[in-house]
Amino acid sequence: MVKRNAIVGQLGGPTSVINASLSGLIQEGFKSKKIKHILGMRDGITGLLRDRIVDLGKESPEAVRSLKYIPSSILGSSRYILKKKDFQKIIRQLQRYNIGYLFLIGGNGTMEISRQIEQYCKKNDYQINVIGIPKTVDNDLCSTDHAPGFASAARYICLSVLQGGRLARDMQSIDKFVILQTVGRSTGWLAASSIMAKRKEEEAPHLIYIPERPLNRRKFLSSVKECIEKYGWVYIVCGEGIVWEDNSFVASHYSPDTSEKEFGAMGGGSAALNLHRAIYQEMNLRGEFQITESLPMCAMDRASEIDIEEAYACGVKAVKLAEEGFSGGMVSITRTSNNPYKIELNSVPFGEVALKVRLMDDVFINKQGNFVTDEFIKYIKPLVGKIPEYGELRLEKVDF
């Protein structure tokens, strides 16, 4: 059997565990009888186009193992969208390096690139196995139970809301509201995950706003008021991509969005800021906004252990699929049991995921569109792992 070379790239936004997938892929690839060299492209697909190719065989086994616990995209990344003229160049590069296996780690945009390359190679009789490895903190990938990277970012948000919620409660005599903005583009998965910070009704978060449910300004303000009356304070979590009922973004941007796919702080405006302003203008209350932006995408110290292991396993699975001759699809995660939590890895054709956006399921969102359901808690609970529980004092009134 003739061995051929493999090449791997990391595309789109980083996560805490995208290098874990790379680590699994490289280690499994080293063992493969079908793969000779494993190459890496720098800065995503642009590295392939511009011949910035590295030899991952030169890395020490120890470095490859430790990669599992290094956040962000060590090969560099890009959001480059392929142009027609690029495909010829790509096929020339694949030929030049005798690439028989192309692995791209990324989200729905990356799966479209993978699909296009696979089709172009087929049409031009270039034999190659193209396999996608899922990755996104946004969790907006279709046909997979969830995407590696999501659970770790979700855990960061949970810890923030858990601890920020304690602070907000303790400071309620001064500051009445907090708005924490998560990334997540046009989906509310990450904002919704903050629910795992809450154990009692009075605890944060009290309100969760997601792009799947447009906000009505009047209803929003009355929900805020209601919470403050009931709890003495309110902790609001919102996705960066939330919209008003007229479909305009709550975030106002002054910086044009170069990729037409970015939200939030990138554009210079922010949803949290505008909600802050709305509350201040209506109620003249003091409060704060928290915009952690991309920090949850790289916070390895807060990563979900399950997420690390799954991301690693997805890298391993991609090589196994390649060895079986599979091509034209992405590794997917199927949850086979929720209690105990069990998954198996499968594959889905690129067509099912490419450019598609998985919004939050209706069954995960409450009727008022400002919170999540118990169904969602069942979904998210095993993913984020153990969240600390902070005790309370009894704080009994003195009786003398």
Added chain:
Amino acid sequence: MVKRNAIVGQLGGPTSVINASLSGLIQEGFKSKKIKHILGMRDGITGLLRDRIVDLGKESPEAVRSLKYIPSSILGSSRYILKKKDFQKIIRQLQRYNIGYLFLIGGNGTMEISRQIEQYCKKNDYQINVIGIPKTVDNDLCSTDHAPGFASAARYICLSVLQGGRLARDMQSIDKFVILQTVGRSTGWLAASSIMAKRKEEEAPHLIYIPERPLNRRKFLSSVKECIEKYGWVYIVCGEGIVWEDNSFVASHYSPDTSEKEFGAMGGGSAALNLHRAIYQEMNLRGEFQITESLPMCAMDRASEIDIEEAYACGVKAVKLAEEGFSGGMVSITRTSNNPYKIELNSVPFGEVALKVRLMDDVFINKQGNFVTDEFIKYIKPLVGKIPEYGELRLEKVDF
């Protein structure tokens, strides 16, 4: 010897370790031969005024022990500034509960309140020992090497910049700049602490802007440009209270500052946002801002171990000082050795700390006013504790 009661309050903004001080104080207080009951005031000094007093003797030993690891201010807090008419009420309350020992955990505002109460009691022949316990993430307390709470918040900032720096580096083909804003009011201690994320010149942070050094817009933009040319990207850390050369805040606020002492996101505007806008307008580059606001003030999972122990020890020390008959001052930390790091706890009169702001020492700030010195690294290093080191790959260009 007649035992008298003690009362304790937590004032001002929370920290990750202010409950550790409370835990130390309660446990030491339970052992004291001079203290009968230990009471707590809810929501700071307002709890004393409004008779919201709890009996901490009712707490289980286990709850008091675990308090050491619970972030934020479990008694609640306030930023209430005493009015003339309040003092009579306070002395009546102290008499009513037979308070012989008053402990207030807080910052420079709290030490002023402590000073005023002590003087008023003296003038009115009410025998009481008033002792302050230092607490502030801002580290702006005079006459103490540092303040409990600071190191833990600093560690949060270091982890954010370490991980956010990896992400920014890996994403440099798309996003050219990041601005992370820290709290810290009119001082740059927290922003400066981000230096501990950096091990090599090319790593984040590249520029650190602090309120102690006003910004010149032209120089700021040229430093940013220089870094992007040199490293391909730039990671900027700024304090919330930074000012332009004309002494106007870089942050623009639309919400009036109720206490006249708040900066940043509280006011609805933010320094990071305006720096983001300045860079975008000048260079038309894409980048992001990160405004974690109060999250570093309550992130127990990222707390500095030394900080927890020191905060606890300060609570213990306060009781010991009270037993020795000390009154009218705050527990202070003296660094007796830097390598190995050693401290001892002492006390300083309220007059030395009340309402005073400790700016960063000149020797800690570089000549250009946009970075810190090696002297500062020596100061901060032992406080933040171990910061993870993420490895690198060799990423050697393929040679076939």
